[in-house]
Amino acid sequence: MKITLLNFTPNPEKTIVLAAKLCYSDSSISQLEDKVKDVSVEKFLNKILQMGHLSVLEHSTFTFGIEGISRATSHQLVRHRLASYSQQSQRYVKFKEPEFVIPPTIKNNDGITKKFSDTVESLYDFYQEMLNAGIPAEDARYIFPNAATTKIIVTMNARELLHFFGLRTCERAQWEIREMAKKMLSLVKKEAPLIFKKAGPGCVSTNKCTEGEMTCGRPDEIREEFRKL
Secondary structure, three states, rough: OEEEEEOOOOOOOHHHHHHHHHHHOOOHHHHHHHHHOOOOOHHHHHHHHHOOOOHHHHHOOEEEEEEEEEEHHHHHOEEEEEEEEEEOOOOOOOOOOOOOOOHHHHHHHHHHHHHHHHHHHHHHHHHHHHHHOOOOHHHHHOOOOEEEEEEEEEEEEHHHHHHHHHHHOOOOOOHHHHHHHHHHHHHHHHHHHOOOOOOHHHHOOOOOOOOHHHHHEEEOHHHHHHHHH
């Protein structure tokens, strides 16, 4: 799995402060620029987040290049509707080599790992056989498993990212999308540390687990992990 932060709104935190200031000011845009020069971005952003005035976070966006995740995970990812996606097509791209994800629980069992790999590779062999027989790639792809890897470019605004991280970095999330979400969070924290300071599962963002009886029971350990992220 490889995650790259391809692009993001320049000065994402200042952009949010400008948007929030505008809501309560009769100043022109150029006047606002001067007014925020002496404003503590940290204090102002903290106030915005505490007030729940989250619509202004939508003015800052982040674009990721994601490679090497399984189709099983990309199907979960695109459920987040307030985002833009461009995914490598199995209809138009012809795959020459087997590329697939092996879950850790399978990797830890040598006998099962071999059977898993052999089975998936046989599917790719049959896929190639179908292509050679003149079957269109859009039809031959039907043989691919959920383990098949994909590439996708994703753009989300800061508000949606906070929501995404709240759900997908939780220990209750599926392992692969959780790993992906943590890597995404690590990247945006470097560019917008104030926005994403408390980003993470409920036990991190609100100090309260949202999973009820399904809790992992390790809130202190999880908080420490995200503090270091």
